[in-house]
Amino acid sequence: MDFTYDSETVALRDAVRALLGKAYPSSEDRRRVVEADPGFDESVWTRIAELGVLGLPFSEEDGGSGAGPVEVSVVAEEIGRVLAPEPIIESVVLAGGLVAAAGTAEQRADVLGRLSEGSTVLIPALLDSGQAVSASGEGETVTLTGAKEPVLHGARADELVVSAVTDRGVELFLVKGDAEGLTRTGYRTHDGGRAARVELASTPAVRLGEQGDRSATIEEVLAAARIAYCHEALGAMEVALSQTVEYLKTRKQFGVTLNTFQALTFRAADLYVSMELARSTVMWATLVLADAPERAGEAASRAKAIVSRTSRHIGQEAIQLHGGIGMTAEYSVGHYTSRLTALDHWLGGGADHRAVLADGIRDHDVLEPLA
Amino acid sequence: MKLRLSDEDARFRDEMREYFTTQFPEHIRTKVLNRQELSKDDIVESQRALNAEGLAVPNWPVEWGGRDWSQLQRHLWHEEMQLAGVPIPLAFNASMIGPVLAAFASQEMKERFLPKTANLDIWWSQGFSEPDAGSDLASLRTTAVRDGDEYVVNGQKTWTTLGQYGDWIFTLVRTDPNVKKQAGISMLLIDMTSPGLTVRPIQLIDGGHEVNEVFFEDVRVPAENLVGEENKGWNYAKFLLGNERVGVAPVGTTKRWLADAKKVAGDRLNDPVLATRVAELENELLALELTALRVVAHSAEGKPHPASSVLKLRGTELQQAVTELYVDLAGPWSLASGAGDGSETPGWARVSTPQYLNFRKASIYGGSNEVQRQIISGTILGL
Numbered sequence: 022m023d024f025t026y027d028s029e030t031v032a033l034r035d036a037v038r039a040l041l042g043k044a045y046p047s048s049e050d051r052r053r054v055v056e057a058d059p060g061f062d063e064s065v066w067t068r069i070a071e072l073g074v075l076g077l078p079f080s081e082e083d084g085g086s087g088a089g090p091v092e093v094s095v096v097a098e099e100i101g102r103v104l105a106p107e108p109i110i111e112s113v114v115l116a117g118g119l120v121a122a123a124g125t126a127e128q129r130a131d132v133l134g135r136l137s138e139g140s141t142v143l144i145p146a147l148l149d150s151g152q153a154v155s156a157s158g159e160g161e162t163v164t165l166t167g168a169k170e171p172v173l174h175g176a177r178a179d180e181l182v183v184s185a186v187t188d189r190g191v192e193l194f195l196v197k198g199d200a201e202g203l204t205r206t207g208y209r210t211h212d213g214g215r216a217a218r219v220e221l222a223s224t225p226a227v228r229l230g231e232q233g234d235r236s237a238t239i240e241e242v243l244a245a246a247r248i249a250y251c252h253e254a255l256g257a258m259e260v261a262l263s264q265t266v267e268y269l270k271t272r273k274q275f276g277v278t279l280n281t282f283q284a285l286t287f288r289a290a291d292l293y294v295s296m297e298l299a300r301s302t303v304m305w306a307t308l309v310l311a312d313a314p315e316r317a318g319e320a321a322s323r324a325k326a327i328v329s330r331t332s333r334h335i336g337q338e339a340i341q342l343h344g345g346i347g348m349t350a351e352y353s354v355g356h357y358t359s360r361l362t363a364l365d366h367w368l369g370g371g372a373d374h375r376a377v378l379a380d381g382i383r384d385h386d387v388l389e390p391l392a
Numbered sequence: 393m394k395l396r397l398s399d400e401d402a403r404f405r406d407e408m409r410e411y412f413t414t415q416f417p418e419h420i421r422t423k424v425l426n427r428q429e430l431s432k433d434d435i436v437e438s439q440r441a442l443n444a445e446g447l448a449v450p451n452w453p454v455e456w457g458g459r460d461w462s463q464l465q466r467h468l469w470h471e472e473m474q475l476a477g478v479p480i481p482l483a484f485n486a487s488m489i490g491p492v493l494a495a496f497a498s499q500e501m502k503e504r505f506l507p508k509t510a511n512l513d514i515w516w517s518q519g520f521s522e523p524d525a526g527s528d529l530a531s532l533r534t535t536a537v538r539d540g541d542e543y544v545v546n547g548q549k550t551w552t553t554l555g556q557y558g559d560w561i562f563t564l565v566r567t568d569p570n571v572k573k574q575a576g577i578s579m580l581l582i583d584m585t586s587p588g589l590t591v592r593p594i595q596l597i598d599g600g601h602e603v604n605e606v607f608f609e610d611v612r613v614p615a616e617n618l619v620g621e622e623n624k625g626w627n628y629a630k631f632l633l634g635n636e637r638v639g640v641a642p643v644g645t646t647k648r649w650l651a652d653a654k655k656v657a658g659d660r661l662n663d664p665v666l667a668t669r670v671a672e673l674e675n676e677l678l679a680l681e682l683t684a685l686r687v688v689a690h691s692a693e694g695k696p697h698p699a700s701s702v703l704k705l706r707g708t709e710l711q712q713a714v715t716e717l718y719v720d721l722a723g724p725w726s727l728a729s730g731a732g733d734g735s736e737t738p739g740w741a742r743v744s745t746p747q748y749l750n751f752r753k754a755s756i757y758g759g760s761n762e763v764q765r766q767i768i769s770g771t772i773l774g775l
Contacts, residue, residue, distance in 0.1 A: 022401070022464065023394045024686045030393070091393045266773050286769035293768050294702050301682035302675075308395035323675050378671035379664060387475065387651040388674050390681055391397055 022391060024304055026095065033088075034095040038102070040068055045103040048353035054106060055213035059177035061106040070139025075113055079121055084134035090245065090310040094252040094303075101256025104360050106213060108144065108174040112136060114249045116143040116182045118242040123193050123230040132180070132195065144178035146196075146219050147239070154221060156185040156192065156228075164202075164223040165194060173367075175217030176207025183219075183226060190234030194226035201225060212363040213356065240318060247321035247368050248310055251303040251328045254364045258299065258332060261339040261357040262292050268343055285342060292335050299331040305390060319381065322374040329371025332361035397468075405468045408447075412476035417441055424477035425648075427743050429600075432515075432557045438479045439486075439512040448481045449510045451635075453494050456506045467688045474644025484516040484553075485509045487635050489562045492579070492628050496620040505581070517558030517584065519549040519606060520629065527763050529564070530573045530626060534608060536565035536580055538615065543567075543580060545611040551757075555591050555604035558584045564625050571623075579625035581617040588612075598746040599729075633759060634700075641707025643681045649714045650674060656740050657721055673713060680706050698772050701764040708754035708761060715751045718744040 026034070044065045045051045054062050069075060077092055079085025093114060100109055113136070120132050120143070135141040146154075146169040154167030165185050175181070181196045196203065202222040210216050229235075266289055269279045279285050302324050309320035336358035340347035347354045365371060397405065412421075420438050423430055430438075442448040443457070450466060452458030461469070473480060481487075490509050493502055508514045525532040534547025545565055552561070561582050568576030582589065588611040593601045619628060650673055654661060661667050680703065687697045718740065719726045725741035735742070755761040769775040 022397055022685055022689070024689055026393060266775060269775055280769075280775040286773075286775040287762070287765045289773055289775055290765040290768035293773060294706055297686075297699055297702050298676070298679040298683055298706065301686050302679045304393070304686075305395070305678075305682045308393055311393070312395040323678060326672070326675055327679055375668050375671060375675075376664070378675060379667035382654060382667055382671050382674065383661060386654075387647045388678055390678055390685075391395065 024301075026091070030091055030095055033092055034099060036072060037074060037096050037099040040072060041065075041099050041103050041105050044068075045105060048104070048356055049351070051104055051106065052213070052350070052356075058207070058215070060174070060209070060213070060215035061108065061177075065105070066107050066142070067139050069107060069109065070137065073137075074109065075117075075139055076133070076137025077113065079117065079129075079133045079137060082126075083121065083129040084137040090248065090307045093245075093249055094307045097249045097252035098256035098259075101253035101258075101360075102260050104213070104257065104356055108142065108177075110246060110249050110253065111145060111173050112143045115147075115242060115246045116145040118245055119145060119182045119193055119239070120195075120229060122238045122242055123235055125230055128195070128227075128229060141179040142174065142177055143180050143182065144172060144174050146172045146175060146181045146183045148172070150218065154183060154185040156187045156194065156226070157223075161228055163194065163226055163228060165196065165221040165226045166223055168218065168220045170218040171210070171216035172205075172219045173210075174215050175219045176205045176215060178205075181219065182229070183221070184235075184239065185226075187232075189232060191236050191239065192232070193229040193235050193239070195229060196221070196224060196226045210363060212359040214363065241314070243368055244317040244321040245310055247325050248303070248306045248317070250364050250367060251306065251321075251324040254328050254332050254361055255300055255303055257357050257361055257364075258296055258335045261335050261354055261361075262289075262296055264354050264357075265289065265292070265339045265342050272344075279342075288338055288342065292338055295331045295334045299327050302327045319378075322369075322377040325369060325374040326371055326378060329365050329374070332365050333371075336361040401462075401464060401468065404465050405472060408469055408472040409476065411445060411447070412472055412478045415445075416476070416478050420479065421477040424479060425652075426739060427649075427747065428739075430479060432554075435479060435482060436512050436515075439481050442478070442481055443511045448512075449486050449490055451487065452490055452506075452510070456490075456494050456502065457510045458494075463688045464685075467684065471644040474642055475648055477648070480642070482512060482515070484518050484562075485512060485514070488518060488632050489516050489581075491635055492562075492619065492632050495631065496624075496628050501581075501616075501619070515554075515557050515559045517552050517555045517561040517606070519552060519561040519563030519582070521551045522548060523550055527760055529629070530577065532564055532566060532577065534563065534565050535569070536567050536578060536613070538567070539612075541615050543613045543615060543618070545580065545582065545608045545613055547608050549606040549608075550594070550603075552591070552604045552606050553602060555584075555606055556593065556601065558591070560584060561606065562619070564629055567625075568623050574626040576623055577625040577629070578622050579619040579628045580613055581619060582608075582611065582613050586611050586613065596750065597752075598750040600746065600750065602750070641680065641684065641703040642711065643677065643684055643707065646707070646711045646714050647677055647681070649718075650677065652740070653714065653717055653721060656718075656738070660721070669717070673710065673717065676706075676713075677710055680710060698767065701759075701767045701772075704758060705755075705761045705764040705768075708758075711754050712748075712751050715744070715748040719748045 073086055076085035077088045080087050117136050136143045150168045150170035152167045154165050156163045179198045183194050183196050184191050202224040204220040205217045207217040272279045306320040306324035310317045339354045346352050420434050439448050449457050450459035522532045536543040536545045561584050563580050564577050565580050566576050567578040588609040590607045592605045594603045687699050722741035722744040725737045726745045728737040729742050729745050731737050
């Protein structure tokens with residue numbers, strides 16, 4: 022049992038922090054970028070690729086660097102610290118993770134190679150909306166019909182990984198952004214991000230890998246993505262908390278700084294308690310993903326359930342302890358709360374994951390964390 | 393970063409589990425697992441059994457019976473005891489006065505007290521709190537005035553847990569009233585059979601007798617019973633209270649209580665409201681346990697990590713939440729705490745309310761949870 026990072030992981034974290042810190046030195050810089058489409062900075066995307074981040078978890082044959090969940094987790098935390106809007110987790114962990122798990126060797130080398138070098142924005146489209154997407158036709162090339170929404174960064178995507186119902190269950194398909202019969206209606210999300218309604222009408226698509234139900238693969242990749250998003254939330258919560266603590270030390274009312282009021286400092290102490298408990302759980306989930314992947318689904322639900330509660334606690338109190346300034350778009354802290362709210366409701370909210378845990382309480386006597 | 397225990401630590405844990413579940417006196421474990429109260433004899437027998445195996449005071453220096461274990465191994469020892477229903481060695485001896493004497497007492501005093509302290513041949517009581525010195529401990533008023541080779545002690549201590557069993561009491565006394573309050577305090581060891589010392593029980597809301605008042609009227613204490621130096625007692629007390637905070641989050645016991653709650657709930661777990669409540673408690677306990685493991689890994693030798701306040705605060709909240717769950721599971725049975733052996737009301741239900749009421753203490757002792765928030769906001773957040 023060891024919760025410390027080795028020197029290589031620390032070096033990766035520092036490199037990502039330096040890159041993103043330079044790209045988004047203040048929340049105003051980020052605000053400017055997310056104002057205009059595509060909602061992120063294409064040049065940052067290129068630099069992230071040059072740093073090797075977009076190929077981090079993929080094998081070397083597939084164009085990646087063969088890193089594990091721990092490396093992904095430190096990158097995700099840095100994304101959260103500055104609310105970087107680039108769709109890194111969507112592309113790398115979710116869409117890339119699906120290709121890595123389901124694709125043929127040829128597909129992996131092709132798609133993940135291009136993703137790793139930054140020449141394609143690969144986006145997952147998993148959530149059906151209205152008419153569930155279904156596939157027709159046999160063999161490698163089929164057509165898809167139906168609708169997905171919300172697809173994060175769906176309008177900007179160069180390629181989409183789309184789940185569709187087939188006779189065998191749920192299968193995964195690659196769809197080109199310029200494919201026939203593909204309609205994408207993009208819009209802004211409350212956290213400065215982008216999403217789209219993606220409609221497919223007899224849209225040509227290529228099956229990922231061999232024929233067969235991919236439900237289990239999708240669940241495994243979702244677990245990894247949930248854990249990565251929890252790390253993003255950790256990064257965001259840490260900054261929201263430290264900004265709030267700084268504000269209490271400097272803001273004066275009644276002629277004194279706010280930290281003279283115990284009613285406020287005790288609430289900050291409670292935020293710290295929440296933060297530490299969440300950090301322990303999320304780091305544990307990453308270790309489970311790395312060392313005991315058979316428990317990753319459960320660990321992801323545990324992390325999501327804790328982070329849901331913690332991100333509400335910290336997000337809400339960060340605004341309240343700032344007062345009116347926390348409500349303004351010009352000030353940073355409210356953007357953190359908005360992003361945390363988005364993360365909370367993405368890939369299953371707190372209540373969903375608590376329900377998963379409730380279903381499992383009879384599977385064990387005492388809960389053993391050490392695998 | 394890694395999840396699994398090293399082979400060495402896994403072996404260590406298995407050895408602990410093996411001893412606690414197969415060698416340790418069964419009748420004591422049974423009582424603990426059934427949530428029954430232990431007698432003085434049970435507690436003494438338990439500690440002597442552990443001491444015979446070298447498992448009573450592993451946190452002490454090796455020359456006084458301690459073990460050269462890593463922080464993680466101490467943690468595993470502590471958790472395995474709780475999971476198995478083995479009583480934790482008496483805190484006053486093993487984690488309070490023992491480490492203080494080992495760190496600060498004269499060689500003569502160590503030889504006189506430490507072996508008997510480890511073996512519970514001496515039962516120690518804690519004489520810190522006073523009626524007007526609770527969270528503000530340094531404002532204590534019990535005085536010790538030097539008179540030749542003796543101190544003359546006058547005053548009153550309170551909340552003395554299990555003081556009715558105490559042979560000796562380690563006290564904080566004021567030896568210099570003319571300096572800053574922290575700078576005039578000394579630590580004095582007092583034989584509880586001394587003339588002028590009386591112990592009076594305090595009845596608590598659970599109906600039990602767990603704590604006491606201790607009165608000192610011209611109690612004469614040999615000057616050789618002073619720990620370390622005169623007027624340095626506050627330093628020793630801070631050392632002691634820091635240690636107290638670390639062990640005060642009994643994760644293992646709370647885990648076991650929660651697992652047992654699932655058993656007594658039985659089919660009622662089909663109720664999603666109850667199931668979700670249990671699931672959330674399990675998850676919050678997991679977060680606490682993992683935080684304890686993180687804190688353990690980052691504790692410098694002998695110095696508690698500042699985040700140990702998190703463990704105390706959250707550990708006691710969860711302990712209380714599980715006792716509350718039992719009362720709710722008991723429902724109307726929770727009123728049957730006075731039912732005798734002829735009653736159909738199960739034992740766990742009969743003790744549920746007294747234990748719920750009793751454990752309101754947990755967020756008050758060991759530095760109240762408000763004191764922990766003060767430590768977090770001041771020491772950690774710099775507010």
